[in-house]
Amino acid sequence: MVKLDFPHRQAGHCESGVTRNLLNYHGLPISEPVAFGIGAGLFFSYLPFLKMQHAPTTSFRVWPGQVFDRTTKVLGVTSRIHTFRDPKESMSKLNEVLEQGYPVGLQVGTFHLPFFPPEYRMHYNMHNMVVYGYEGDNYFISDTVMENLVEINNEDLMRVRFAKGAFAPQGRMYYPVDVPKNVDIRPAIVRGIRKTANNMVGIPFPLVGAKGIRYLAGRMRKWEKNLGPEKASYYLGQVLRMEEEVGTAGAGFRFIYGAFLEEASQILNQPWLKELSVEMGENANRWREFSYLGSRNCKKRGKPDQSYDFLADILLEVAGREEKIFKALAKIK
Amino acid sequence: MNEQDPKTSGGEGELIYTYNREMFYHFDREKGFSQTIDYQNPGNQVIIKQSWDEADHRLDEARAKVRAGLASPVAYYMEKILMEVPMLAAYVELPKWRVRRHMKSGPFKKLKPEILSRYASVFGITVDELTNPEFLR
Numbered sequence: 001m002v003k004l005d006f007p008h009r010q011a012g013h014c015e016s017g018v019t020r021n022l023l024n025y026h027g028l029p030i031s032e033p034v035a036f037g038i039g040a041g042l043f044f045s046y047l048p049f050l051k052m053q054h055a056p057t058t059s060f061r062v063w064p065g066q067v068f069d070r071t072t073k074v075l076g077v078t079s080r081i082h083t084f085r086d087p088k089e090s091m092s093k094l095n096e097v098l099e100q101g102y103p104v105g106l107q108v109g110t111f112h113l114p115f116f117p118p119e120y121r122m123h124y125n126m127h128n129m130v131v132y133g134y135e136g137d138n139y140f141i142s143d144t145v146m147e148n149l150v151e152i153n154n155e156d157l158m159r160v161r162f163a164k165g166a167f168a169p170q171g172r173m174y175y176p177v178d179v180p181k182n183v184d185i186r187p188a189i190v191r192g193i194r195k196t197a198n199n200m201v202g203i204p205f206p207l208v209g210a211k212g213i214r215y216l217a218g219r220m221r222k223w224e225k226n227l228g229p230e231k232a233s234y235y236l237g238q239v240l241r242m243e244e245e246v247g248t249a250g251a252g253f254r255f256i257y258g259a260f261l262e263e264a265s266q267i268l269n270q271p272w273l274k275e276l277s278v279e280m281g282e283n284a285n286r287w288r289e290f291s292y293l294g295s296r297n298c299k300k301r302g303k304p305d306q307s308y309d310f311l312a313d314i315l316l317e318v319a320g321r322e323e324k325i326f327k328a329l330a331k332i333k
Numbered sequence: 334m335n336e337q338d339p340k341t342s343g344g345e346g347e348l349i350y351t352y353n354r355e356m357f358y359h360f361d362r363e364k365g366f367s368q369t370i371d372y373q374n375p376g377n378q379v380i381i382k383q384s385w386d387e388a389d390h391r392l393d394e395a396r397a398k399v400r401a402g403l404a405s406p407v408a409y410y411m412e413k414i415l416m417e418v419p420m421l422a423a424y425v426e427l428p429k430w431r432v433r434r435h436m437k438s439g440p441f442k443k444l445k446p447e448i449l450s451r452y453a454s455v456f457g458i459t460v461d462e463l464t465n466p467e468f469l470r
Contacts, residue, residue: 010356010370054391054417111415119381123415145380147354147370164423165416215423244377255358259366281360295379 002098006132008149009140012256014128015067016041017144018105021130023077025103025178034267035261038074038188039067040195041046042253044206044322046216052166053122055238059214060252062199064126064167065109067173070195072190083170087158091169095134097175101133103142107172109163115143115150124246125167131157143328176226189264190332197330201323208211213319216311224308232308237298240291251291270332276325283321290314384437388415396468405441406466410456424455 006025011017016036023030036042041061048056061067065081072079084090097104109125110116129143138156152160161171200209207215216239225230243252258280265273294311359367359404398404411421422429426449434440435452446460453463 012356012358012368051417053415054387080403119385122384123420140460145355152344165420234383234387237380240377240380241384245381249358250359255360255366258360262366277366278362281366282362283358284358284360291377295377299379 001133001135003133003140004098004099004101004103006103009144010147012250012251012333013041015039015064016256017066017070017125017130018130018174018192019142019146022103022105022108022176023071023140023179026077027181028075028077028179029182031263032184033256033260034185034263035071035187036067036256037264038185039069039071040192040199041067042196042257043208043321044212044246044252045184046212046219047207047217047220047233050166053238055235058242059240060243063173064128065172068105068128071188072176075183077176077183079174079176081172081174083172085170087145087162087171090161090173091154091158092126093113094131094173095173097242098131098134102175102177103130104173104175106161107174108116108160109165110168111163112156113158114152114156115141115146115293125163125165125169134284140258145275146325177231181253184299185203186268187269193264193332197326197332200326201330210319210323213315213322217315217319220312220315228245233298236294236308236311240294240298243287251284251287253288254280260277269290272328273332276328277319279325283318283325286314286321290318339357339465361432377457396402399438400469402438405436405438406463406469407441407452408436410458410463411436414456421455427446 007021009017009021011020011032013032013036016032016039019039020030020035023035030038033039039062042064043060045055045059047059050057067077069081071077082090082093084093091209094104104128107125108127108129109123110127111121111123127145129141131139132142133140139154139157140149141152143150161169163169164331175297203209206212219237223235227235243304244250258277259276261273261280265271265277290311293314297311338399340342354370356368359369361367381426383441392409392412395404395409397407399406416424418429422432425432425448435444435448449460449463453460
């Protein structure tokens with residue numbers, strides 16, 4: 001029986017929330033937006049050849065696991081990451097680490113999570129949560145999506161840790177073991193911003209970053225003609241679900257990133273970042289408007305102000321705006 | 334499951350079921366960034382519902398195919414738990430081409446009990462339910 005004194009706090013995004021909660025537990029007081037920003041979590045990619053739930057994949061974030069990896073690495077925190085082949089071994093390792101007194105972050109698949117609301121039951125393997133203790137067969141879980149602490153039994157936990165399919169977690173567990181005292185987070189913030197700026201405007205590949213948003217806009221105009229109204233509407237719905245539903249705190253992480261820029265301007269004492277955070281916030285509101293109009297389009301087709309062309313124009317607008325923001329951010333010192 | 338205070342009021346006569354309060358971020362030019370913990374934005378229910386409607390539609394199609402003898406119950410149950418071939422193949426630990434083959438009714442009838450029980454355990458049903466689904470009886 002182990003039950004650590006782990007403070008449960010909700011968060012907009014599971015992985016940066018878990019990273020924040022774990023680092024706060026070890027005495028490093030950073031907020032969720034800062035964890036997300038240092039981890040360079042913001043991204044955009046549209047991969048039409050990779051189908052997810054029968055529609056092209058749209059992603060607003062970096063590869064799963066990168067936020068924790070980058071944040072701990074850049075801050076000089078020593079952390080351990082394990083993946084397993086054998087489910088039994090992964091559980092005994094988990095018990096061992098909990099007994100040593102470390103809360104553990106886990107990557108899990110959401111389909112078999114018993115405490116998730118039924119309408120979220122989809123095969124999504126990039127969810128993160130914290131285990132902070134166990135008693136017999138019951139594990140104590142702090143999940144940033146849930147309002148309260150929850151429990152899960154051994155069998156279910158083993159099943160979600162070894163979910164299969166794209167991005168299979170393979171029992172991935174991670175935990176910081178040594179957090180240095182009095183870390184200077186300023187250079188880490190600068191590095192995080194530079195990395196994100198490079199991801200968004202510096203990669204010469206058409207499907208990612210601000211270019212990727214433009215590419216999606218171009219594709220969107222052709223959907224109705226090429227795929228028929230039913231499928232076009234489903235494809236659009238998939239983009240919106242990735243943007244609003246999948247633990248992004250809204251607008252595909254743009255709100256969290258804006259909040260990060262605001263905090264960064266105070267920490268670094270650089271007022272120009274504050275202006276960019278306002279720009280980012282407006283941009284995020286535009287994304288939210290896009291998802292609102294888009295969902296109207298999914299409901300009733302045919303209105304001119306909700307057509308695919310109109311939505312694609314909004315995408316071009318946000319693409320231009322993001323390009324401007326990140327080109328400015330790339331010059332940070 | 335956190336079921337206290339489920340909100341069931343929906344716009345335009347639709348039932349919205351949300352059990353869970355999540356954190357959302359907002360931005361306002363005067364107030365800056367803020368966080369609220371709230372139920373899901375009702376506008377987004379449309380797109381959640383769309384994905385479930387699509388799943389139902391696919392399930393109906395698969396059921397009709399199995400009834401007509403064009404597909405095996407594996408195809409039906411795969412849609413039922415919202416999987417696709419690569420994922421199902423990973424769960425039953427078989428190559429993808431074999432799983433695709435097992436979706437035809439002919440090869441399915443010749444399957445060994447061991448393979449059948451693997452499928453049944455992934456689908457969470459008994460072997461009898463797999464070989465003789467309720468809607469065919």
